[in-house]
Amino acid sequence: xxxxxxxxxxxxxxxxxxxxxxxxxxxxxxxxxxxxxxxxxxxxxxxxxxxxxxxxxxxxxxxxxxxxxxxxxxxxxxxxxxxxxxxxxxxxxxxxxxxxxxxxxxxxxxxx
Amino acid sequence: xxxxxxxxxxxxxxxxxxxxxxxxxxxxxxxxxxxxxxxxxxxxxxxxxxxxxxxxxxxxxxxxxxxxxxxxxxxxxxxxxxxxxxxxxxxxxxxxxxxxxxxxxxxxxxxx
Numbered sequence: 001x002x003x004x005x006x007x008x009x010x011x012x013x014x015x016x017x018x019x020x021x022x023x024x025x026x027x028x029x030x031x032x033x034x035x036x037x038x039x040x041x042x043x044x045x046x047x048x049x050x051x052x053x054x055x056x057x058x059x060x061x062x063x064x065x066x067x068x069x070x071x072x073x074x075x076x077x078x079x080x081x082x083x084x085x086x087x088x089x090x091x092x093x094x095x096x097x098x099x100x101x102x103x104x105x106x107x108x109x110x111x112x
Numbered sequence: 113x114x115x116x117x118x119x120x121x122x123x124x125x126x127x128x129x130x131x132x133x134x135x136x137x138x139x140x141x142x143x144x145x146x147x148x149x150x151x152x153x154x155x156x157x158x159x160x161x162x163x164x165x166x167x168x169x170x171x172x173x174x175x176x177x178x179x180x181x182x183x184x185x186x187x188x189x190x191x192x193x194x195x196x197x198x199x200x201x202x203x204x205x206x207x208x209x210x211x212x213x214x215x216x217x218x219x220x221x222x223x224x
Contacts, residue, residue, distance in 0.1 A: 001158075031209060033211050033212075035211075035212075041216065042201065042214040042215060042216045042217060043156070043201065043203075043212070043214040044214070045211035045212065045213070048209060048211055050209075056209075058211070092155055092156075094155075099143075099144040099146075099161065099163075099205060099207050100146065100158055100161055101146075101158070101211075101212055102158060103148075103155035103156045103157075103158075104155050105153075105154055105155045106153075106154070106155045108153075
């Protein structure tokens with residue numbers, strides 16, 4: 001499987017600000033995904049990001065709050081906009097190979 | 113409404129014995145099931161998967177069993193080793209471009 005990395009690994013942000021998380025895969029992949037893991041909870045799919053098309057968002061997640069870019073087959077970004085303390089979570093990206101998804105190390109976000 | 117359920121938040125097993133982690137699902141459209149292992153401050157690591165057309169898949173110490181009629185799957189680890197101590201997530205997907213739906217996880221503790 002390809003190596004997948006995320007930046008930053010963690011951040012502490014003030015409410016009302018925005019943070020952009022980067023996800024890099026070391027080979028070309030078709031499907032990339034973004035997930036959130038809130039404290040004590042499971043992983044929840046935010047959106048699916050395909051190169052060359054708009055991201056597809058899950059129920060409860062909107063583009064204005066979580067804009068996603070997918071400029072090429074190895075890279076994607078997720079922005080968490082106008083943050084509030086409820087956005088404090090681990091944000092994870094993944095790519096799929098067949099039916100299996102491989103995850104990045106995650107970005108730990110704390111919003112004060 | 114949780115479509116993937118792991119009803120045991122934690123499980124303690126003696127080293128060398130068998131660990132059995134259980135998972136139930138409600139969506140009959142799920143076609144592919146996966147198990148992930150997660151250490152703190154890391155992303156989930158793929159362990160093993162099973163297609164809905166099979167009832168068993170084995171990989172070394174890990175075996176996954178699927179009972180479609182009961183909408184139940186289980187992960188067996190034998191023998192259990194101290195390095196197996198982690199949170200284990202069950203996940204399911206309809207396949208294709210669909211993301212994963214996760215359970216809440218089971219914290220497995222292997223006692224020496």
